[in-house]
Amino acid sequence: MAQKAKSIEFAWEGVNRRGQKISGTLSGQNMAMVKAQLRKQGIQPEKVKRKAQPMFGLGGSSKKKIKTADITFFTRQMATMIKAGVPLVQSFEIVADGVDNLAMKKLILELRDNVAAGNDFASSLKQHPEHFDELTCNLVESGEQSGALETMLDKVAIYKEKSEALKSKLKKAMGYPITVLIVAAIVTAILLIKVVPTFQGMFESFGSELPAPTQFVIFLSDGLQKYWFMAVAVIAGLVFAYKTAIKNSPKFRDQMDLIFLKFPVFGPILHKAAVARFARVLSTTFAAGVPLVEALQSVAGAVGNKLYRDAVLSVRQEVSNGQQMHFAMRATNVFPNMVIQMTSIGEESGALDAMLDKAASYYETEVDESVDGLTAMMEPMIMAFLGVVVGGLVISMYLPIFQIGNAL
DSSP, rough: OOOOOEEEEEEEEOOOTSSSSEEEEEESSSSHHHHHHHHHHTTEEEEEEEEEOOGOSSSSSSTOOOOHHHHHHHHHHHHHHTTTOOOHHHHHHHHHHHHOOOHHHHHHHHHHHHHHHTTHHHHHHHOOTTTTTTTHHHHEEEEEEEHHHHHHHHHHHHHHHHHHHHHHHHHHHHHHHHHHHHHHHHHHHHHHIIIIIHHHHHHHHTTTTHHHHHHHEEEEEEEEEEEHHHHHHHHHHHHHHHHHHHOOHOOOOOHHHHHHTTOOTHHHHHHHHHHHHHHHHHHHHHHOOOOHHHHHHHHHSSSSOOOHEEEEEEEEHHHTOOOOHHHHHHHOSOOOOOHHHHHHHHHHHHHHHHHHHHHHHHHHHHHHHHHHHHHHHHHHHHHHHHHHHHHHHHHHHHHHHHHHHOOO
């Protein structure tokens, strides 16, 4: 099989149909193909040259990885282009020109080349499973087959935007206290390593027994000074081991999913987020015309939690056996009564996608409010924690001085 020629980026200058001088960049396999593409767009090329590449890969965004936000932006832009009547291949080029991330631009141009070579949009997306999930590919494929690609791309864009917003809220809920605790640990370590030894030298000249809190702080300081590198190595090792296990071990990842759901503060938020994802993905896929059993299969892969994934697969099995979905959902003892009731109404009225959309919006709002409330509650608690830790260290260091003052 012949290897496909590599796409190269060219800088060009030319004159449009109005006689105006314009310039830009365009990717192609060679200079002749780029000139031909420009002429098709009504541009008479005057100068076309290969775009200079930055040395050592220091070209701003050349080293950026493709993130979920990049894929979300791509789907929204493609939906807008197709809805405006722009041809598919040209839509890729326009979207690529507006992307700063070179890795994402390369991906878009690869998709364009595949489509230009005669492949359909969905099969081109399926060649990049690390960036485009099964749900996205299935919806795009459904849109191409039904002649409603712009509608399906819009649904994909909405789904991804909602998912990103939900993920951002969860990161905010988790990230704020973790960041503060890390800062607290760093401040405490600096005090123990740099400040406490200064006081320790002064206390040795007193010649009297130190208070128990002061002795404990000095003990911690001595230990941290001697073994700080071991402490850093252990922490780094634990973080690395955790990330590796989460990435490579589905069993460990599933176990952590169940543990996180039992957390007293974050657990309820994760439950609501999983329900919101379930309702949003099922609403999107079912509205796109995907059969319910197949839609539930996509939902199981996108719900993002073992407990709910197993529940959705159980519901799928029951539905494939002829059971109504709301009865199957109730039997799992996982889904909230409100979602079950709305599913029941949707099944009876023939508006399941609309009812699930309302349920998704409700739980997405619940997650927003829960995260905001959690943040507001955590701020005074974290400040109190910092006060106890840092204040306790300071008071422990000044206790011997207070004792001497009282003795005098």
